[in-house]
Amino acid sequence: MKALVQEESFAGTLYIVPTPIGNLGDITQRALTVLSGVDLIAAEDTRHTRLLLQHFSITAHLFALHAHNEQQKTELLLTKLQERQSIALVSDAGTPLINDPGYHLVRRCRKAGIRIVPLPGPCAAVTALSASGLPTNSFCYEGFLPARTKARCDTLHVLAQEPRTLIFYESTHRLLDSLQDIASELGGRRYVVLARELSKTWESIYGAPVNDLLAWIKEDENRRKGEMVLVxxxxxxxxKALPADALRTLALLQKELPLKKAASLTADIYGIKKRVLYRYAIDHQEA
Incomplete structure (x- = not known):
């Protein structure tokens, strides 16, 4: 194995190496050290990675590992690691495995007892979240929404009452459809941040209720171009809404008791003001 400095001098190690999502200045010195020193770089697209390496004057042996061949090539890479070779895993941009190949390789390495060293670095989802102004203490990364309308709406319907901040990746040609489905399934006032072309020249981060965001995007065709994250x-x-359980209880009691009594008992059970339940029942009486 080529010589690596200090903590990077491990043979038979798989390194997970994040690469810039746009601005090449975001690569870390540690990432450059690893990429310069490993025996092999497993890349999602060798042509793309070769350009990155050339920019930093790094010469390395490249191996194509992408979504279409990962399961077939994993055993070969595992053998190389067991022979004490070192491998860096990279994707086209950002942190490998986050909506990119690498899961099968890492899982097999874990099972085989291969040392895995993950490096910190760029990730579009976390970058967008950090600037969104939405809660960051608890969030849910969902990757790309399904391409087909029904599957996309079904996914959003399941997430409609998810209290955590949601993060999606989206493509240029599906952006408007996805936002319209978000409005339909989550409500037109649900706040959405569109983070576009992060770390690049035309970076923009804009947030608004989804109906307003749709209108803003339609004002300028350029606002739907590039690589995008939806937060x-x-x-x-x-x-102010009454609990669904309380309303079901009220409805059941109304079948057997006068309205005032049913409202009083339901109020005692759920700790709700009797007059609120009584008014609800009056307003929703069948004609």
């Missing part, structure tokens, strides 16, 4: 506010229950 969506989590579900927040309407504090």
């Amino acid at each position: 969506v506010a989590g579900y927040r229950a309407d504090k």
